[in-house]
Amino acid sequence: MVDTGKFIDTAIQEIKTAAGNDKVVMALSGGVDSSVCAALAARAIGDRLIPIYIDTGLMRKGETDRVRTLFGNIHLQVVDAADEFFSCLKGITDPEAKRKAIGERFIRVFEREAKKQGAKCLLQGTIYPDRIESEGGIKSHHNVGGMPLLMEFSRLIEPIRDLYKDEVREVAGALGLPTEIQHRMPFPGPGLAVRVLGEVTPEKVAVVRQANWIVEDELVEQYHPWQCFAALIGLGTGVKGDNRIHGWIVAIRAVNSRDGMTADPLDIPFSELTRIGSRITADIPRVARVVYDITAKPPATIEYE
Amino acid sequence: MVDTGKFIDTAIQEIKTAAGNDKVVMALSGGVDSSVCAALAARAIGDRLIPIYIDTGLMRKGETDRVRTLFGNIHLQVVDAADEFFSCLKGITDPEAKRKAIGERFIRVFEREAKKQGAKCLLQGTIYPDRIESEGGIKSHHNVGGMPLLMEFSRLIEPIRDLYKDEVREVAGALGLPTEIQHRMPFPGPGLAVRVLGEVTPEKVAVVRQANWIVEDELVEQYHPWQCFAALIGLGTGVKGDNRIHGWIVAIRAVNSRDGMTADPLDIPFSELTRIGSRITADIPRVARVVYDITAKPPATIEYE
Numbered sequence: 001m002v003d004t005g006k007f008i009d010t011a012i013q014e015i016k017t018a019a020g021n022d023k024v025v026m027a028l029s030g031g032v033d034s035s036v037c038a039a040l041a042a043r044a045i046g047d048r049l050i051p052i053y054i055d056t057g058l059m060r061k062g063e064t065d066r067v068r069t070l071f072g073n074i075h076l077q078v079v080d081a082a083d084e085f086f087s088c089l090k091g092i093t094d095p096e097a098k099r100k101a102i103g104e105r106f107i108r109v110f111e112r113e114a115k116k117q118g119a120k121c122l123l124q125g126t127i128y129p130d131r132i133e134s135e136g137g138i139k140s141h142h143n144v145g146g147m148p149l150l151m152e153f154s155r156l157i158e159p160i161r162d163l164y165k166d167e168v169r170e171v172a173g174a175l176g177l178p179t180e181i182q183h184r185m186p187f188p189g190p191g192l193a194v195r196v197l198g199e200v201t202p203e204k205v206a207v208v209r210q211a212n213w214i215v216e217d218e219l220v221e222q223y224h225p226w227q228c229f230a231a232l233i234g235l236g237t238g239v240k241g242d243n244r245i246h247g248w249i250v251a252i253r254a255v256n257s258r259d260g261m262t263a264d265p266l267d268i269p270f271s272e273l274t275r276i277g278s279r280i281t282a283d284i285p286r287v288a289r290v291v292y293d294i295t296a297k298p299p300a301t302i303e304y305e
Numbered sequence: 306m307v308d309t310g311k312f313i314d315t316a317i318q319e320i321k322t323a324a325g326n327d328k329v330v331m332a333l334s335g336g337v338d339s340s341v342c343a344a345l346a347a348r349a350i351g352d353r354l355i356p357i358y359i360d361t362g363l364m365r366k367g368e369t370d371r372v373r374t375l376f377g378n379i380h381l382q383v384v385d386a387a388d389e390f391f392s393c394l395k396g397i398t399d400p401e402a403k404r405k406a407i408g409e410r411f412i413r414v415f416e417r418e419a420k421k422q423g424a425k426c427l428l429q430g431t432i433y434p435d436r437i438e439s440e441g442g443i444k445s446h447h448n449v450g451g452m453p454l455l456m457e458f459s460r461l462i463e464p465i466r467d468l469y470k471d472e473v474r475e476v477a478g479a480l481g482l483p484t485e486i487q488h489r490m491p492f493p494g495p496g497l498a499v500r501v502l503g504e505v506t507p508e509k510v511a512v513v514r515q516a517n518w519i520v521e522d523e524l525v526e527q528y529h530p531w532q533c534f535a536a537l538i539g540l541g542t543g544v545k546g547d548n549r550i551h552g553w554i555v556a557i558r559a560v561n562s563r564d565g566m567t568a569d570p571l572d573i574p575f576s577e578l579t580r581i582g583s584r585i586t587a588d589i590p591r592v593a594r595v596v597y598d599i600t601a602k603p604p605a606t607i608e609y610e
Contacts, residue, residue, distance in 0.1 A: 095551070197541065233538060233539050233541070233596075234502050234539050236609040236610060237608065237609065238606055239605075239606055252599075267576075270573075270575075273599045274570060277599040277600055278601075281604045281605075287604075288605050288606075289598065289604075289605040290598075290599055290600050291538075291598045292596060293595075293596045294557075294575075294578045294579050294582045294597050295582055295593070295595050295596075297544060298543065299543045299544065299552070299586045299592075299594075300541070300543050300586075301542045301543055301549070305541060305542050
């Protein structure tokens with residue numbers, strides 16, 4: 001474990017040196033990694049930090065408003081790009097192609113907004129497991145860093161590149177960030193798109209967003225899992241009244257993990273699981289079936305795509 | 306509950322009267338319904354009963370051999386039609402279209418074989434819930450009876466049409482059928498095709514057949530569920546060694562039920578579930594993820610399509 005006080009001082013100094021007198025842009029998602037980077041950079045260079053929050057239309061329920069509230073006091077740029085993202089995802093079913101399309105669109109939107117700011121430095125919240133897994137090809141584009149930027153930045157700053165997730169959380173605490181951010185679960189860069197198997201449509205994203213809200217509401221405070229979420233994994237048959245219907249199949253994923261490299265499914269009492277499943281099918285009429293993921297990582301990944 | 310002795314006498318008399326001096330054909334799947342019908346008809350008309358077993362290529366592991374062994378002493382016709390079925394399923398992804406294609410193919414193969422036998426009567430193992438659910442449109446073609454036969458039969462005999470499943474099992478016991486048949490789980494007419502979401506391919510059927518074998522091996526004797534099986538519900542990411550792979554998602558479905566009209570998911574200890582999941586991913590390398598279905602019927606059906 002790092003000495004957080006010492007780490008913070010060193011990181012602030014590193015950002016100051018790298019930035020010089022230039023403006024620094026970063027993609028702020030509201031997750032713990034980018035939030036810690038934003039807090040460090042704000043201390044280092046004040047309002048020369050320009051965090052850009054891109055609303056891809058693939059965010060969780062209430063996410064955009066939450067980020068706006070939390071980071072409104074630094075020069076946050078909020079960009080609504082949902083239509084752009086859904087357009088570029090139309091007809092794409094291959095998981096890698098989906099990730100690439102989102103990654104590319106994200107870079108293009110980010111570049112467009114960064115150019116407006118005239119920044120020469122790019123700050124990124126890459127952490128240690130991201131670097132390891134990128135090398136092995138396990139994650140491809142969770143971060144902006146996974147994609148080549150056409151735009152020229154004179155400097156790339158990655159202040160938390162050597163930290164594990166739990167160390168990042170400690171630093172978040174030491175920086176005085178809200179507990180909500182400090183204990184925030186990992187959320188993938190491509191957002192809800194990787195929690196929808198097959199083509200990404202506004203309807204499917206709306207279903208998985210609502211299911212995900214319920215899963216987080218039921219599990220986060222009670223079980224403090226490393227990560228929990230809902231995924232929409234297919235269409236199966238169900239029955240409403242006397243009629244056969246086709247409805248979405250929602251998977252609940254909840255895991256414990258130390259660092260995200262390996263993970264175990266959470267042991268939730270069966271009566272709780274079935275109650276949560278019933279809440280999902282009752283609240284979202286288009287869902288006919290709920291399953292609980294019982295696979296460790298490996299052989300599964302935590303996310304579905 | 307029926308008086309089984311009285312029921313058997315009445316049914317035998319009914320079959321005798323309906324058959325007259327004609328031959329009677331039936332589709333024998335090896336399930337409890339068709340097996341009871343075959344046993345009743347064998348008592349009623351002896352070797353004028355001609356049961357036809359069609360191997361669709363969509364059967365469970367060892368099924369065809371098992372039926373051959375069990376019913377070899379009556380005039381069983383075994384028809385290998387796997388290639389025909391896979392050909393007609395190529396490119397079909399819609400669940401209803403799949404069922405229809407299988408139902409139609411089944412009827413055509415059955416007609417072809419029945420014609421060879423020169424039979425005028427058709428015997429069917431329709432039970433009471435089949436009739437109710439057909440009316441409501443919940444099941445479409447679990448039975449031959451769901452499809453129109455082009456061939457003319459002078460008579461249709463449905464000796465167990467008024468029985469619930471548990472009553473059929475009782476009759477099976479009274480008829481002295483092997484315990485294995487008596488306590489046999491329901492298995493859908495379209496076979497493993499409805500346990501593979503999307504297009505049916507020989508590879509997907511092979512995966513689900515092996516997973517299903519494991520699920521039955523682990524759960525049937527220990528928990529005596531009304532029904533349990535594996536379904537292949539999609540393709541997700543996994544990790545083998547340091548590499549990201551795409552692997553099948555297998556769902557385990559296990560339910561308790563009185564009559565199949567409603568059902569509750571089986572409460573299996575979590576450590577057992579994860580152990581069974583690990584056995585599936587270890588034995589079938591192409592499977593990356595296993596989920597457990599926690600939905601009651603309604604709102605889900607027992608089967609996936």
